Amino acid sequence: MQLQQLDPILMRVQKPARYTGGELNSVTKDKNSVFMRFAFCFPDTYEIGMSHLGMKILYSLLNYREDTWCERVFAPWVDFEEEMKKENIPLYGLESFDPLYEFDIIGFTLQYELSYTNILNMLKLGGVPVLASERHDLKNLVIAGGPCACNPEPLVDFIDLFMLGEGEESMNELMDLYRDCKAANESKASFLQKAAQIGGIYVPSLYEVTYNEDGTVAQITPKDGAPKTVKKRIIRDFDKVFYPENFIVPFMGTVHDRAVVEVLRGCIRGCRFCQAGFLYRPLREKKPDTICAECRDLCESTGYEEVSLSSLSTSDYSDMESLLTQLFDYTQTRHINMTLPSLRIDNFSEELLEKIKAVRKSGLTFAPEAGTQRMRDVINKNISEEDVMHSCRLAFEGGYSSVKLYFMIGLPTETEEDIRGIIELAQRVVDLYYHTENRAKGQSVNVTVSVSTFVPKPFTPFQYEPQDTFAQIEEKHRILKDAVTSKKISLKYHHSDASVLEAVFARGDRRLAQVIYKAFLKGCTFDSWDDQFHYDRWMETFKECGLDPAFYANRRRSFDEILPWSHLDYCVSEAFLQRENKKAHEAAVTKNCRMQCAGCGANTLVGGKCFD
Amino acid sequence: MIDIRVFYHKTGRARYISHLDMMRCMQRAIVRAKLPVWYTEGFNPHIYLTFALPLSLGYESKSEVMDLRLIDDAFPLSEVTSRLNDALPPDIRIHTTAKIQNKPQAITHAIYTIQLFGNTQSAEVLRDRFCAFMRSTQILVEKRAKQGRRKITKQIDIRPMCELLSCEVSGDVVLLTLKTQAGIQSNLNPSLLLEAFIQTNEGLPLRWHICRDALLMEDGSPFC
Numbered sequence: 017m018q019l020q021q022l023d024p025i026l027m028r029v030q031k032p033a034r035y036t037g038g039e040l041n042s043v044t045k046d047k048n049s050v051f052m053r054f055a056f057c058f059p060d061t062y063e064i065g066m067s068h069l070g071m072k073i074l075y076s077l078l079n080y081r082e083d084t085w086c087e088r089v090f091a092p093w094v095d096f097e098e099e100m101k102k103e104n105i106p107l108y109g110l111e112s113f114d115p116l117y118e119f120d121i122i123g124f125t126l127q128y129e130l131s132y133t134n135i136l137n138m139l140k141l142g143g144v145p146v147l148a149s150e151r152h153d154l155k156n157l158v159i160a161g162g163p164c165a166c167n168p169e170p171l172v173d174f175i176d177l178f179m180l181g182e183g184e185e186s187m188n189e190l191m192d193l194y195r196d197c198k199a200a201n202e203s204k205a206s207f208l209q210k211a212a213q214i215g216g217i218y219v220p221s222l223y224e225v226t227y228n229e230d231g232t233v234a235q236i237t238p239k240d241g242a243p244k245t246v247k248k249r250i251i252r253d254f255d256k257v258f259y260p261e262n263f264i265v266p267f268m269g270t271v272h273d274r275a276v277v278e279v280l281r282g283c284i285r286g287c288r289f290c291q292a293g294f295l296y297r298p299l300r301e302k303k304p305d306t307i308c309a310e311c312r313d314l315c316e317s318t319g320y321e322e323v324s325l326s327s328l329s330t331s332d333y334s335d336m337e338s339l340l341t342q343l344f345d346y347t348q349t350r351h352i353n354m355t356l357p358s359l360r361i362d363n364f365s366e367e368l369l370e371k372i373k374a375v376r377k378s379g380l381t382f383a384p385e386a387g388t389q390r391m392r393d394v395i396n397k398n399i400s401e402e403d404v405m406h407s408c409r410l411a412f413e414g415g416y417s418s419v420k421l422y423f424m425i426g427l428p429t430e431t432e433e434d435i436r437g438i439i440e441l442a443q444r445v446v447d448l449y450y451h452t453e454n455r456a457k458g459q460s461v462n463v464t465v466s467v468s469t470f471v472p473k474p475f476t477p478f479q480y481e482p483q484d485t486f487a488q489i490e491e492k493h494r495i496l497k498d499a500v501t502s503k504k505i506s507l508k509y510h511h512s513d514a515s516v517l518e519a520v521f522a523r524g525d526r527r528l529a530q531v532i533y534k535a536f537l538k539g540c541t542f543d544s545w546d547d548q549f550h551y552d553r554w555m556e557t558f559k560e561c562g563l564d565p566a567f568y569a570n571r572r573r574s575f576d577e578i579l580p581w582s583h584l585d586y587c588v589s590e591a592f593l594q595r596e597n598k599k600a601h602e603a604a605v606t607k608n609c610r611m612q613c614a615g616c617g618a619n620t621l622v623g624g625k626c627f628d
Numbered sequence: 629m630i631d632i633r634v635f636y637h638k639t640g641r642a643r644y645i646s647h648l649d650m651m652r653c654m655q656r657a658i659v660r661a662k663l664p665v666w667y668t669e670g671f672n673p674h675i676y677l678t679f680a681l682p683l684s685l686g687y688e689s690k691s692e693v694m695d696l697r698l699i700d701d702a703f704p705l706s707e708v709t710s711r712l713n714d715a716l717p718p719d720i721r722i723h724t725t726a727k728i729q730n731k732p733q734a735i736t737h738a739i740y741t742i743q744l745f746g747n748t749q750s751a752e753v754l755r756d757r758f759c760a761f762m763r764s765t766q767i768l769v770e771k772r773a774k775q776g777r778r779k780i781t782k783q784i785d786i787r788p789m790c791e792l793l794s795c796e797v798s799g800d801v802v803l804l805t806l807k808t809q810a811g812i813q814s815n816l817n818p819s820l821l822l823e824a825f826i827q828t829n830e831g832l833p834l835r836w837h838i839c840r841d842a843l844l845m846e847d848g849s850p851f852c
């Protein structure tokens with residue numbers, strides 16, 4: 017396809033730059049001189065997808081290969097989709113404008129459960145059969161990876177294989193295999209059998225699942241030589257991992273439009289609600305020199321005026337002092353701003369705050385996650401109220417007058433007292449401001465309380481827990497609202513029944529694939545966008561399929577239940593998760609990995625000990 | 629310190645970069661090109677640059693103009709051109725860099741070449757219709773405006789604001805050359821004229837491609 021064909025419809029839609037590509041550092045190759053064409057698909061809009069670090073890494077890694085041309089595909093917004101259908105234009109790769117059905121491999125990244133219907137929609141718009149069973153050839157192989165691949169069961173009807181864990185190594189192994197099989201004209205079945213032998217590759221069609229009468233899983237049986245359990249992949253030497261020398265620089269504004277360097281992977285904290293904290297274990301860091309070199313390369317190849325340090329918990333980086341000193345040396349002479357997201361408050365030193373203050377003037381954000389100490393102990397968020405107050409005092413003394421606090425509701429064992437505790441904590445922060453002597457004069461304080469709904473996720477100690485029903489959550493929102501008496505507190509929560517669906521898919525089994533398929537046929541897409549989400553349509557579909565959302569979302573699971581993802585191994589043992597679950601119910605905390613190993617099992621991935 | 633003017637083309641995929649995004653795109657290109665530019669002072673320093681006349685989204689242009697300030701008076705201007713070209717995506721091409729001679733206010737007219745695609749219409753019929761349309765003594769269009777705080781629509785006659793320089797058939801397209809008033813005094817967007825043309829012809833199916841070829845000053849010479 018040519019740009020000219022798109023011209024008339026581009027003028028009729030919002031943000032046409034989403035659909036035109038051609039950005040600096042986007043990769044164009046001669047399609048006749050590559051052997052494999054890869055479509056990296058992000059099942060949400062351009063602005064969201066272009067902010068995603070994993071995509072940047074794999075795009076660059078794949079295009080580094082001479083035999084491969086990797087392009088990007090995003091979910092078209094509803095206005096563009098309508099125009100595409102009217103004009104008979106198939107969904108296309110942004111680099112070549114070629115339709116999706118011309119690509120050898122179509123890869124999706126699974127960042128959140130509510131993007132699943134977009135996957136189906138993108139395949140359909142791209143002229144690719146949605147059901148894996150209707151794709152008979154090796155061409156149009158559909159693969160997926162990312163955090164939700166840890167329980168991909170609801171997607172098995174659509175995706176040919178999943179990549180578990182970090183993709184920087186397994187992606188190349190998979191591409192090599194694909195190249196050989198394509199060259200030898202092998203069948204899709206034969207390729208999939210071979211792929212299942214690569215570490216971290218899960219081929220769902222090679223597993224048979226049977227169910228008990230009560231709806232729980234009875235047995236998961238591998239066939240055709242597929243391994244009994246598939247173990248996630250990690251990069252052992254994280255300091256040497258492939259990192260892009262450049263990023264595509266979008267023309268239009270995106271969610272995170274800046275250079276990003278990854279300082280560490282994994283997390284030492286073990287917050288019991290946090291799936292990422294368990295999925296990416298163990299902690300691995302890059303050396304300060306490596307990070308700085310990557311930062312310099314990126315800033316120079318992109319011209320970005322801002323760089324951020326990315327990880328689950330950047331302030332746990334072991335050599336922060338020397339990293340920041342080196343980075344500031346570079347950025348300050350070049351008019352580059354530095355942002356440090358997700359700073360934890362329990363190791364926020366005055367010195368560090370000084371340095372950050374020099375570059376960041378907006379408000380500060382902290383995530384105590386729960387309002388009472390008991391609740392924080394249950395979720396193992398090892399922060400005391402004193403820590404919160406201490407960090408806020410430092411911030412106020414440093415001239416800040418607005419603070420944003422993040423909390424969750426719907427946590428296991430939660431009582432009304434815990435919920436009111438959220439607002440009470442915020443009120444004490446307000447009071448603290450007026451008791452801080454050298455605060456900024458003449459300003460009024462603002463404490464934003466942002467509350468999200470807890471969703472129990474696989475591979476966490478809370479994977480056995482029931483989610484609150486929507487009615488319970490509504491009631492809790494009401495309690496929160498009633499508890500606020502001060503105008504200095506702004507309460508923000510997301511009132512949506514979409515978190516029910518998120519909970520269902522997060523811990524769902526294979527039978528849910530038919531629900532996703534039918535809901536998609538009924539027009540469900542962009543479920544994470546409030547204005548596009550149709551709760552009724554979904555509930556109607558569950559009924560038609562004879563499945564009950566409450567069975568997946570609101571049921572407590574016993575420790576001996578076979579979980580739908582029990583054949584997937586993220587190297588955190590069930591014994592450990594159960595131990596942690598019991599401790600949660602006793603409100604007993606677990607020390608962080610640096611202080612004391614809790615024996616989760618992830619150390620086997622790095623051969624021995626996680627920390628010296 | 630020296631103020632310089634960069635002349636560039638904006639074609640292909642770059643046509644869909646909005647004016648605001650273009651600003652950001654150029655700032656980043658300048659950083660990548662490591663040009664000795666002047667940064668504004670104050671709390672949030674940024675590269676000082678201005679654009680002469682905003683281009684509508686979707687238009688191609690061979691007459692884009694950006695002004696910059698260099699802190700090194702002796703920096704070779706040809707170097708600005710080549711370094712920026714290395715740092716920009718292929719659909720934005722710098723062709724000249726020169727010292728600034730006139731203020732952007734000196735722009736009074738623009739020349740556009742326009743391709744009309746008539747779908748079912750033959751190009752000859754389309755040409756005749758368009759020429760007939762341009763022979764009208766008056767072309768009234770609705771323009772949204774503000775009167776105090778109220779938003780109103782008012783009718784204006786755009787016929788005096790443009791002049792058809794040529795109108796011919798080339799294959800199955802009609803090629804127009806149009807001179808319009810442009811600049812801060814009075815500015816006519818060619819799509820406004822084309823939409824009026826569609827209206828007077830009962831909504832005939834028409835697609836077009838617009839390219840701004842040149843910016844002119846009062847005396848008819850190219851803006852520089």
Ligand code: SF4
Pocket residue numbers: 297298299609610612613614615616617618619620626627
């Ligand atoms: S093995 Fe121990 S130190 Fe390593 S990640 Fe697990 S709990 Fe932490």
